[in-house]
Amino acid sequence: MKAYKDLAPSPRTIMTPGPVEVDPRVLRAMSYPILGQFDPEFTALMNETMSMLRLLFKTENEWAFPVDGTSRSGIEAVLVGIIEPGDKVLVPIYGRFGHLLTEIAGRCGAEVVKLETEWGTVFTEEEIVSAIREHQPKLVALVHGETSTGRIQPLAGIGQACRETNALFVVDAVATIGGIEVATDQLLIDAVIGGTQKCLSVPAGMAPITYNKRAEAKLQSRKRIERGLLLADGDDDPLLRPIQSNYLDLSQLQDYWSPARLNHHTEATSMLYALREGLRLVLEEGLDERFARHREHEGALIAGLEAMGLRLYGDPSCKMTVVTCIEIPAGVDGESVRSMLLDHYGIEIASSFGPLKGKIWRIGTMGYSCSKRNVLLTLGALEAVLLRHGHSLEAGKALQAAMDVYGM
Known part of the structure; x- marks a missing residue:
């Protein structure tokens, strides 16, 4: 039988746009003993994590919690949860990750409208607002910080235009959260997805998200369809579109993080320790x-x-x-x-x-x-x-x- 050597990764100075070096205090937190996922001590840590995420996202939203998985799991959970097949989705693209939002929205069955500009630049507020008014989308999905080009898209005015046209505004802040301000409530953003492996200096493995009552209303309408409406044999109503994913079903994840503690999945205990400690360090620094x-x-x-x-x-x-x-x-x-x-x-x-x-x-x-x-x-x-x-x-x-x- 082959003998395998002890794990000994080489020391690195990581100066990429992610993943980055992890704070040693976060690594230490990951070594702590495992608690059961419904142990009152552990659920108290869950509640503390939610409170710290609200501060990080600068929001009063009730819902701010991590999705287990890398950043893409958070993006997919949000988009799969609030995009119904046939919904028109506007995606302004100025780098690689705008194309990712387009792909995911398309897999959700959306009618995707792409607004593109030259890589290395971003859009003006007027360009995006004009496209929203012209196309009248159900949802606008936008990358805040595009690591493929090193550009950041200003968000002012976009949320207001979405409110005026009754569109939801979703922002991918994976690369910016914890390093650049993300003023969720002030900017009228309905849902934000963050990442752990970049400015938070926590290992990849969780995706912090937050969403407001407007996004929750869309989510809950689909939740009622999935759990409360059954079609008769042979009936095929295209208006009844349940959430396709179980693992990334945001309505069930919400119930898991609520006082109801729906037994949806087994929480990634050590990753939650890491995220909580990473958030504590961010807030301690200010x-x-x-x-x-x-x-x-x-x-x-x-x-x-x-x-x-x-x-x-x-x-x-x-x-x-x-x-x-x-x-x-x-x-x-x-x-x-x-x-x-x-x-x-x-x-x-x-x-x-x-x-x-x-x-x-x-x-x-x-x-x-x-x-x-x-x-x-x-x-x-x-x-x-x-x-x-x-x-x-x-x-x-x-x-x-x-x-x-x-x-x-």
């Missing part, structure tokens, strides 16, 4: 202070990259604080640079997708990975690796520029 920290380290990173003579990709007016995209210099093998950074420095940066594959690098400054140490280490290593690849630059200038930002 949301405003946390957002400011991300801006500071972004500034230092940009200063260093520009001092190397590298060009940033995309429209700077809509750049994400937590993701910086760099054009790969002509004549430089981008994958070779990434491999050397990983193999010799233990630093991981990302490439991109689709039309940007092989054209840009993406560096994330998210959560626990967003630190002075990591920024300076990454700049120094990238400078050295670029020199080894024959790229001309003034050695030492990048670190000095970043240190100036830090006031060192």
Whole structure:
């Protein structure tokens, strides 16, 4: 029988747009003893997690809880729960993950209307509002922070236009929650999906979501159909459209997180410990202070990259604080640079997708990975690796520029 070695992953400095390094206090929380999912001590932790999520999402919504699974599970649970076959869904697309929302909505049987713009840019408020008024969708699904291009879509005015046309407004905030403000109630967002593995610095495995009474009303109408209406033999009423998924049935997940404690699934105990601790650390730091920290380290990173003579990709007016995209210099093998950074420095940066594959690098400054140490280490290593690849630059200038930002 083959003998397997002890698990010993190599230490890494992860500077990608996710996953990122996990706070050691979160890893410690995951090692705590397991409690039964209906143990009063555990359900109290569930309630605390919901309370902290409301603060994170800046909402008074009753419902704010995690869906077990990676971020996509939260996106699917929300969209599968509130999209009925035949519903018109508007998806403004400015990167890869807008196409993902389109695919999921299409699988729900929606009539999808795509609004597209050039990658590296975002939409104006007027463009989206005009499309809402023209197409009169039942739902608008929009990515807040598009990690494939490093752009952030302003959300002001979109929620109001949705209210005026009786559309639901759903936002994918997977890449922004915990690093950039997501003012759910102020922006009139009906449902928001977050992620754990990015700015929250918790392992992938849960998707925090929140939704309001407007979204719940749509959900409950389908819940009553599924559990309270049975068709006669041979009857086929297209208006009766139950939620197709059991595991991602948001109405049942809601009952699980309610005082009723519906026995829908076995909760991912250690992941809940991790999320609760991650949220505690976010709130302990303070949301405003946390957002400011991300801006500071972004500034230092940009200063260093520009001092190397590298060009940033995309429209700077809509750049994400937590993701910086760099054009790969002509004549430089981008994958070779990434491999050397990983193999010799233990630093991981990302490439991109689709039309940007092989054209840009993406560096994330998210959560626990967003630190002075990591920024300076990454700049120094990238400078050295670029020199080894024959790229001309003034050695030492990048670190000095970043240190100036830090006031060192």
